[in-house]
Amino acid sequence: MTWATDRLDQVKGGDAVLPPVVQTLQLGGLDDWGEGWVHKTWTPAPELLNVDGSLFGGYLAALADQILAFAAMTVAPADAMFRTSNLKVDFIRVGKAEVLALEGRVVARTRGMIHVEADFRRPDGELIARASAQQVVVPFGAA
Numbered sequence: 001m002t003w004a005t006d007r008l009d010q011v012k013g014g015d016a017v018l019p020p021v022v023q024t025l026q027l028g029g030l031d032d033w034g035e036g037w038v039h040k041t042w043t044p045a046p047e048l049l050n051v052d053g054s055l056f057g058g059y060l061a062a063l064a065d066q067i068l069a070f071a072a073m074t075v076a077p078a079d080a081m082f083r084t085s086n087l088k089v090d091f092i093r094v095g096k097a098e099v100l101a102l103e104g105r106v107v108a109r110t111r112g113m114i115h116v117e118a119d120f121r122r123p124d125g126e127l128i129a130r131a132s133a134q135q136v137v138v139p140f141g142a143a
Contacts, residue, residue, distance in 0.1 A: 064131035071104030
């Protein structure tokens with residue numbers, strides 16, 4: 001176990017106090033995880049929707065950053081943390097006020113970088129967005 005996997009267990013179990021930004025943005029926690037993958041479901045609150053009931057793309061980008069970080073945490077070294085150096089979100093279909101399934105996965109890992117991807121799916125299984133990021137591994141105490 002590492003600091004990151006311990007934290008994932010706490011978030012999954014509902015025992016973690018989520019950071020203020022996560023609470024403010026109503027991003028929620030995590031349903032399940034294993035080495036190299038994470039899964040969560042998320043239901044948007046009405047106040048987070050555009051006037052036509054669609055999901056705001058910038059909000060999905062924040063949600064993508066979270067699920068991608070969770071995926072990176074599954075393989076993060078015990079003696080280091082990481083920071084997002086690049087985040088890309090492709091919007092494929094319009095998302096609406098419905099439960100989304102988010103699945104994040106580690107695509108590749110080196111000593112200095114963790115590459116992650118995530119899919120956002122509607123209840124009918126249709127893909128609405130795909131995100132990817134590179135997480136730079138930073139030793140604790142490094143600037």
